[in-house]
Amino acid sequence: MSSSAKPSAQVRKRDDVYVKRTATRLWQELPAADNAYITAQSRCHGYDLMQLMQKRSFVDVLYLLFRGELPTADEASLLEALMVAFINPGPRHPATRAAMNAGIGKTDPGLILPIALTTLSGKHNGAGSLEEGMRFLRQQQRKPAQDTARQLLTTIEWPAEGDCNIAPGFGSHYSGIDNMSQQIAGHLLQMPAAGTALSWGQQFARALAEEGMGWLTTGIVAAVLTDLGFQPRAAAGIYQIISAPGLFAHGVELANKPMTAMPFIADEDYQIEYEK
Numbered sequence: 001m002s003s004s005a006k007p008s009a010q011v012r013k014r015d016d017v018y019v020k021r022t023a024t025r026l027w028q029e030l031p032a033a034d035n036a037y038i039t040a041q042s043r044c045h046g047y048d049l050m051q052l053m054q055k056r057s058f059v060d061v062l063y064l065l066f067r068g069e070l071p072t073a074d075e076a077s078l079l080e081a082l083m084v085a086f087i088n089p090g091p092r093h094p095a096t097r098a099a100m101n102a103g104i105g106k107t108d109p110g111l112i113l114p115i116a117l118t119t120l121s122g123k124h125n126g127a128g129s130l131e132e133g134m135r136f137l138r139q140q141q142r143k144p145a146q147d148t149a150r151q152l153l154t155t156i157e158w159p160a161e162g163d164c165n166i167a168p169g170f171g172s173h174y175s176g177i178d179n180m181s182q183q184i185a186g187h188l189l190q191m192p193a194a195g196t197a198l199s200w201g202q203q204f205a206r207a208l209a210e211e212g213m214g215w216l217t218t219g220i221v222a223a224v225l226t227d228l229g230f231q232p233r234a235a236a237g238i239y240q241i242i243s244a245p246g247l248f249a250h251g252v253e254l255a256n257k258p259m260t261a262m263p264f265i266a267d268e269d270y271q272i273e274y275e276k
Contacts, residue, residue: 026065045069059083062241066234075228078193082224085184086217086239088246095120095243099251104262112251117240120247125173125216130235133168133222138232141200149207169219170204172212181215188224195227 030041042049044061045068052061056070059080063071071079089096099116107115123129140148152166165171173181182205189198201223205214221239230238254261 025068062238063228066230066238067228071228072193074191074193078188078191078224079228081188081191082221083242085188086221086242088249089120089217089243090246091250093120093125094122095126095247096250099247100254100262103251103254104257104259106255107251109252109255112255113244113248116247116251117244120240120243121236125218127218127236127239129168129218130222130225130239131232133218134226134230134232134235136168137197137201137223137226140204141196141226145200145203146207149204153208153211164213165216166208166211166213167204167219169216169222170201170208170213171216173216176212177209177214178216181217181220185215185220185223188220193227194224197223197226 026045028043028046029039030043032038032040044052044064047064047070052064056064057076057080059076060070063076063079091097091100095116098119099112102112102115119126121127149166156164156166158164163172163175185198185202185205188194189202198220201215201219205219208214218239221242222235225235225238
């Protein structure tokens with residue numbers, strides 16, 4: 001070994017101390033007297049599951065799971081309206097197309113939804129942009145929306161083709177303004193639990209209108225979840241929960257149909273480029 005050789009890296013011992021067993025504050029399972037592996041009573045953040053079944057809605061318990069407390073009537077109404085509005089991404093969305101292709105391809109029905117949700121997890125108008133969108137709204141909602149729009153419009157790099165997403169949850173949709181999202185946002189803003197994020201987002205969308213941009217679906221979801229106090233890390237999964245029924249319904253709709261029920265690209269529509 002030459003004198004110029006570097007000494008090997010020093011091996012360090014990890015001092016991590018692991019817990020003895022998994023713990024959760026979300027859910028408690030009280031064991032049966034005669035068998036510790038059988039649940040006799042379940043509690044969600046201290047609320048008995050059987051009582052929740054009798055007195056509360058799915059939306060209430062979903063809120064409870066993530067927030068640790070039951071929503072007010074106004075908060076529950078806002079979350080429920082959001083879930084109805086975006087229960088189905090629509091047949092144009094890539095995630096829905098993935099569900100359709102899985103269904104028509106005779107994929108096991110239990111795998112249709114995971115395939116679709118994997119596609120929905122992307123950042124292009126998908127769940128992958130939700131956390132970033134919530135953090136954007138948290139940071140910007142104390143500033144005038146018009147100032148933020150003006151600053152971003154002067155610094156953004158406009159794409160040569162395709163849509164422009166000026167901020168997470170805001171931009172153009174098929175080279176225009178997503179009118180359905182604007183209508184949904186306007187309705188949600190009239191609800192009592194609508195807060196600062198939704199209001200700021202509406203002002204921001206209006207400031208972008210002259211440039212052919214506005215609310216996107218993901219921006220509205222991010223704003224509502226921000227106003228309701230959800231954590232950004234939970235946003236992607238909640239959006240997937242909201243959209244799951246529509247995605248699965250589209251896949252199952254085609255599950256028993258022949259392959260010819262979906263279009264097939266004709267040979268003349270293929271374009272193959274060869275390297276010169």
